[in-house]
Amino acid sequence: MSTVIHLLALRIGTALGWQAPYELDAPVVAIVGPVDTGKSSMLDCIAYALGRDVRAFRGAVHTQLTDVELRVRLGTSTYTLRRSRSEHTHVTVYDAGGTLEGRFPVKAEEGRLTLSDWLLAQLGLDDAFAAVRLSGNRQLDFANALLPYCYIRQSAIDNQIIRDPRDDEERLIVARLLLNLTTPAFERRASTIREVDNQIERSRSRAGTVDKFLSASPHTNHSDLQERIATLTQQRDLAGARLAQMRNDARAADKALDSYRDELSGARKEVSAAETELDRKRLAHDRLQARMKELDQALLALAETEARAADHPPPLGLVQPACPLCKSSIAERPVLPDHCSLCTQRYPGTVDPQERQMLMTIRETVKADLAAAHGEVGTAKQRADAAHAAAKRVHDGFNQFLKEPVSPYADALAAASAAVHQIEGELAALAALEDAHRRLQHQRLDIDRLKGEQEERRREHVANEAELESARDVVNALNEIGSGDLCVAASLIVSTFKGRRG
Secondary structure, eight states, X not given: OOSOEEEEEEEEEETTEEOOOEEOOSSSOOOOOSTTSSHHHHHHHHHHHTTOOOSOOOTTHHHHEEEEEEEEEETTEEEEEEEESTTTTEEEEEETTSOEEEEEESSOOTTOOOHHHHHHHHHTOHHHHHTOOOGGGOOXXXXXXXXXXXXXXXXXHHHHTSOOGGGHHHHHHHHHHHTTOSXXXXXXXXXXXXXXXXXXXXXXXXXXXXXXXXXXXXXXXXXHHHHHHHHHHHHHHHHHHHHHHHHHHHHHHHHHHHHHHHHHHHHHHHHHHHHHHHHHHHHHHHHHXXXXXXXXXXHHHHHHHHHHHHXXXXXXXXXXXXXXXXXXXXXXXXXXXXXXXXXXXXXXXXXXXXXXXXXXXXXXXXXXXXXXXXXHHHHHHHHHHHHHHHHHHHHHHHHXXXXXXXHHHXXXXXXXXXXXXXXXXXXXXXXXXXXXXXXXXXXXXXHHHHHHHHHHHHHHHHHHHTTSOOGGGHHHHHHHHOSSHHHHHHHHHHHHHHHHHO
């Protein structure tokens, strides 16, 4: 693998098509021209093709640019990198013959090789860069860590090569990797040391937060807190036992109350049935009384009719001695008393003795039924009165039961339940403090353990650092890299280090 990347040509696509390529295959390429003629935009296009996110291109390029194509040489192999603004999340790579090498995402995707991974692998820097973990668990990549050293932009030289001191960590690591002044194993251990230092600092911060929280509590002493928790736990168990007993008593009272309710319901049903029967008997009695009254009125009417007939008897005599039709003798026809000898019908105003007898018979029957009904009404009324009295006794007992056992149970249950809840609330608060004490203790143990491991790791790191190539061998490393853009950048890096750090 080669550690040198050569930019060969740049081609820019617009809505009108591809422009003529810009040839870059030279030991030194200078981009010169008046202001706003596209110098920085050309560098932006190069960076865009190599995977850097360009948020906004300058001037007309921002609206006209559609595609960027960059031809590069990595060692002896030539590749073409093409990135479209419509599909800016991926870069398509072709080999010298136009065969698809791959379509790589610009940003990390699960299980896929990114463009940065592919470029670093072609440069032989993938293992070295993967071994480094910066603060915040950041990882070195091609676009942000290595690309700034491939060219110098006049308008951003301080941001690319002479970078802000806050970026010294990343800048120095890249320089050591490029100049072979370190090894992946050494950088991996250094990353681990940085991560553990950050972990220790975070643990100290969390421990300080917990300690501050505990200092605001009256139970700062752990042993006093545990003693208080044990006391409250015992009180809670006793209060819970009392509450359970009260609930059992309350359930027994509820059971007795249900029995009273059932008895009262039965008594009310009995009253309802007795009242219904009494109403039915009274209705039958009233009907018989009405019938008796009707019969008395009918007999009275018969008596009045007889009285009138006695005062005005009908004249007797034969108007015709024989029947006008059959000519038979009427005098010889048997005629009942008070009946007409011609039509044999009863004279008006006379009473039939059989009718009187029938009415009298019916009256005697109704009279007997009325007497029986009167007795049944009395019996039904006695039953209804007895049902009312029984219901009243049950109701009075029910009210007395409600007054005496149920209300005290309800009040006592509420008080006992409130006491248990109060104790449980205090226990929950103390449990949080207990957990804070436990976490603080664990964090302190973790800090001590990490510090011990870190000391051993630092001793090993210092011992390995002495075996690495010293800064005086930088020139030899540069000679091994050879000529090219990266060599110029490395020389600038060394000069920068000397200027920055003396």
